[in-house]
Amino acid sequence: MRHLFIKFYLLVMACFMVAVVLVGWVYKDTAERAGNRYLERMMQGSLDLLTSELAHKPQTAWPQRLSEQSRQLSLPLHVGALADQPLGEEDLDFLRGGNIVIVEEDDTFRQLIPGSDQVLIVGPVPYLSYLHELHWLDIGLLLLLGLSLALPILLWLRPHWRGLLTLEQTARRLGRGDLSARSRLPASSSLARMGQTLDLMAEQLEALINGKKQLTDAIAHELRTPLVRLQYRLALLEPAPAEADRQALERDLAALDTLIDEMLTYARLDRPEMPLHPTDLELGEWARRHLPDWQALCPGKPIHLCGPSEPLPWRGDERLLTRAVENLLRNALRHATQRVELHLAAERDHLLIEVQDDGSGIAPQHAEHIFEPFVRLDESRDRRTGGTGLGLAIVRSIARHHGGEASLVASRSGARFRLSLPRR
The missing domain is CATH 1.10.287 (Helix Hairpins)
Structure with a gap:
């Protein structure tokens, strides 16, 4: 459920954030721009009077006048050189035209003093600082709102997830x-x-x-x-x-x-x-124990057992495994010319039982069809060699009941059948 919840929540959050960004962009392009223009018009008259007054006074008298005006407006006032202003070229041109420039980085108003290269700087203005704080507050509220979506999504998703789990468990049992x-x-x-x-x-x-x-x-x-x-x-x-x-x-x-x-x-x-009736087996000992019975199926064609020196432990239904290997050996003895080989091997997490004969072999295009019930190749339909057509189908079914697989693998001569069983 965790993965489904995370994916669905992230999808809802992504859609929510896209909507918020679009709304924020519209707000910034309309309401915020209108607010800035309103502030500029409010400050325009006061700053025009002050800058005109400063333009007619010597610069030595500016500090005293700025101090008096600062007390009246309850705002910090000071001047700075035009060349030192943290503004782009476009804003500097706008400033030179006698207009007011709002600098959002430090929440100040700036206006050029006529007839000089000095700029009157008003601020920081508390209202502008408040707007910035309100901006972060908006972001925090949006994040809180986005996180609060998790609870209704969880409440909505939980019964669906429980239903899906019930369906999955039912399918597994079936x-x-x-x-x-x-x-x-x-x-x-x-x-x-x-x-x-x-x-x-x-x-x-x-x-x-x-x-x-x-x-x-x-x-x-x-x-x-x-x-x-x-x-x-x-x-x-x-x-x-x-x-x-x-x-x-x-x-x-x-x-x-x-x-x-x-x-x-x-x-x-x-x-x-x-x-299944699983028991613990050691495949080497199990094969040597059954080898005389398998050899009795056709004494004229010897069965050679080839296996590793180390033990091959396996757990499964011994009766079914014996039936599967016996079917493979019957099939090999039926088509072999002189001899049959039974190979035991280990490969990663699987144990391999392979039966090799020295007969005429099987064409690769028949590799899958021969495991279907009642399917026999044309050359094996002779009454002397043809079986029931169910032997290999039984082998594959036994292998799959144990979580393994039966297959025909490539061989230089004859046919080589492999029974792959998981170690467990």
Whole structure:
């Protein structure tokens, strides 16, 4: 709120000061100029008489006459040389013409004594000094008025800010997967319509996610039951089919079972409210522990583990991380020619898990599309090598649930997939 208040207050103050400057300029150009002319006319008669009288007296008699006149006017009077006056050339010419000049710097009136190079100086004049003090008083009052604007601005801004905070907190809760979050702003709030729109969106989102969850659960139930029946009937089929036909049927049933499992896994990961079960891991020890299981996926293509000597501590969901790396290794083993490499590394505030194969590689233009669900490249659609099209989508979803990212990085040969996870 502080930043919003400061910005809004500065904007109001800037507009206020511009208005004050314009008003002050108009006042100075009209009222103040008129006041100075009035003062000049008031003093013109008295000073003309005095300077004319001094012009007809010798300069030795001036001090006594000035002293007498000073007592009568209650103003200091003295003379000075014309050349010593702190005036510009234009004011000096004006003074030589017999006119009165007001010097604001010392609050004095000045008039040239006829027939001499001496100037009669009257002042400081208390009225002029008062005008200067009043000028500073005006500035002080304007500043006080500007500061006093802070209170009404704060009172006006506070309920708006509280409404914005409520909307922000509601949006954050929705982003974390709490689909029951609602702003429920009162009707008197200036942001009530925005809050109602956000609440309506949250209700529709909750209904959509719940419907998707119910659909996924229904598909799991409806598909797995006939799949188990098919497997059971295949085992009891009489007469038994040829061995090649039986193996082909078992492969198709296994592929269908894998597809259902992948679909259910992706559906669970696609829910923003999916909870994580974090544990503390050391990635090097974790990889060595699972390496035999990963190698069993394809014993004919060795998996080489490459990692730093120092520990790589990480906190996250071990089950999901294992699933993500297994999907990457399955994909690499499927397309590798001879071997696959699993690299573990640390980079600033992230830990990197990279899987490299020595296959034909992937064109750069496909780098983003391959992480979309059910997207497979044309060359991978062969029944012998093509997967379900959900493996890499699951990997990216797991990475993003942990605040990381999955990507395809440039490689001299084959494909190199990177799983970037934040240290925490």
